[in-house]
Amino acid sequence: MKNSLIIAIVTRVTVVMTLTWLLGCALALLVMQDEMGEAFDSGLQQTAHRILPLAVDYLFEHGDGPAPHRMPVTNSVPNDEFVAYQIRDAKGAVLVQSFEAGIGAFSAPLKPGFFEDDKFRYYTETTISDSLFIQVAEPVAHRHEALRESISAIIAPLVVLIPLSIIGIWWSVRRGLRPVTLLQEDIRNRGSGNMMPIDRPELPDELHPIVIAVNNLLARLKSALTAERNFAANSAHELRTPIAAALAQTQRLRAEMPAQDANTARAEHIETSLHRLKRLSEKLLQLSRAEAGVAVVGDLQDLSPALLLVIEDFSRDPRYIHRIAVDFTGHDTLLGKIDIDAFAICLRNVIENALIHSNDDDPVRIWASGGTEAIPASIHVANQSPVVPPRILAKLTERFERNNPSSKGSGLGLAIVDTIMQQAGGKLVLLSPAHNRDSGFEAVLQLPGDDNSAA
Structure with a gap:
């Protein structure tokens, strides 16, 4: 199976298909990473726009207390929120913050827009008078986790699909090469005892030239073998009668010779040679029958x-x-x-x-x-x-x-x-x-x- 055509086709198709899938997955992940980044940034912006008016109103009503203030939340808010926010004044002091914001000010500068450090992605929004700033932060690890889960969701099915595809490709290739196997068996069955032309009209068009070439070769071989067998059979058959006559004459000559005749040894030698020639002609007849496929x-x-x-x-x-x-x-x-x-x-x-x-x-x-x-x-x-x-x-x-x-x-x-x-x-x-x-x-x-x- 070292040079198997089936293995070669299955291997090449599987490699090309796998590389195509991986390339498609890589492109999909790049697009997904970009789209997910835009979606997360849009979420930060919307969070800032919704919280800012509430935080300002809360600050005006409770601004006499010690800073930073923490806005009350309902019990329905989950404890694993990924977004934290802070309301800061123009000097950077934290006036209001969420429970997830920690005790220190964010490292992002007080400039509207996005900023990112090793741990968080920030979005900063300002009021109309630029006296108050809201900064919303989201952990970078959260985005990475979402991207990893997306990669797993795309790559994991390939672990199952690739073996299934190999089985499907193998089956399809074997079915597709079935006509080649049938033609191979027909050619293998041809020999000196079977020179019949190959008759398989159901073969694909690509194999018809091979069938025509093999049939032409079989016809030439059959003609040559038939001529050779006919020559051997005819020669041996035609030689049997004169050999038998010569052998009979030699034996009669020996019988008529005197016992001490000097030519007796020569006659014996001629008789022996004729016997060998007779056996050879019989073998040639047997050989012609054997090559004719009588068995x-x-x-x-x-x-x-x-x-x-x-x-x-x-x-x-x-x-x-x-x-x-x-x-x-x-x-x-x-x-x-x-x-x-x-x-x-x-x-x-x-x-x-x-x-x-x-x-x-x-x-x-x-x-x-x-x-x-x-x-x-x-x-x-x-x-x-x-x-x-x-x-x-x-x-x-x-x-x-x-x-x-x-x-x-x-x-x-x-x-x-x-x-x-x-x-x-x-x-x-x-x-x-x-x-x-x-x-x-x-x-x-x-x-x-x-x-x-x-x-």
């Missing part, structure tokens, strides 16, 4: 008849009659999602590979394993041989690759098996040394599908 089926197949038939064919051969060791105890029925003929080709090739690459007296062991819901059914074919180096073992499924170049094999058998198993959804596993052995070679045919079973 793919939709339902489970009973593979037991093909299994028994192939083993019986090898057991009847005089060269191998005593070398085949079979153990299918507990596996009377073998099921797998693979064409039965394709399975027979695979089994014949792995058994032939084991017989060719082991000594003439060494047994070839064949057994089954798995076949449950948790473990798919597998066919094991093992033979005695030196340990194959890992570097060579990894390349044995390639065409014309052999552990020993001088061996009798064509180098195509395991490549054919690997191609068929991949097309069917199974797997060919090569082990050397063989399982629970210090040496040897083992080929495992893991049958495809989750519903494989062997009973």
Whole structure:
């Protein structure tokens, strides 16, 4: 997921959205701070205008007493008032003050207008004769507290909105990229066994050029592969008859030769070469069938008849009659999602590979394993041989690759098996040394599908 397109889009959209919200909040707070300052200043002015006439009347009626005077209040006035006021004369003496004003004069000068120090914001208003001044004070901390509460009210919802937005963006992006996922699955399902063009008219217009380009590529690949397969199949098929005729003539020639004829060795060599050429043509035919996708089926197949038939064919051969060791105890029925003929080709090739690459007296062991819901059914074919180096073992499924170049094999058998198993959804596993052995070679045919079973 390091280079996930979904993560990249969600991250970028979330970052841009969050920065936009924060910028909007910052601008809103600046405007709010300015508007709140104007509202608080207007409140100070209105307070001064309302209190001044009352304070002057009270001063004229009770001016004979000691200053400063405190105007009486009703019990309904709360004790946590934030505004305090003082009435001062031209010399700065405090004549009347509120209960919240303290005992000293305010630090604001006796000039009409606003003034602010570290603790208070003041508003000063004068009478017509400039003989009396009213000063109304409000704590600066009160304004700061109101601004902090406003900031919290704006920022706090973002703590919830941002995660919810990430979830919403993630869901929307996944839904929006669903057509890309469908196209990806279609392309992944294309291969040598499936060259059908992609047909998804419901895809967005932006993806249609990709679909057209992929379909054109598939058409060219299909044409090239078809030509290659037809050439291999036709060549092998056309060679079978002349090879068989030449082999028959050679065998007849050998039979008619005198026992001590000097050309007997040459005839034997020709016969051996013709046998190898015959096997090669058969492998080419099998390879062309494998690449044509014959292994793919939709339902489970009973593979037991093909299994028994192939083993019986090898057991009847005089060269191998005593070398085949079979153990299918507990596996009377073998099921797998693979064409039965394709399975027979695979089994014949792995058994032939084991017989060719082991000594003439060494047994070839064949057994089954798995076949449950948790473990798919597998066919094991093992033979005695030196340990194959890992570097060579990894390349044995390639065409014309052999552990020993001088061996009798064509180098195509395991490549054919690997191609068929991949097309069917199974797997060919090569082990050397063989399982629970210090040496040897083992080929495992893991049958495809989750519903494989062997009973």
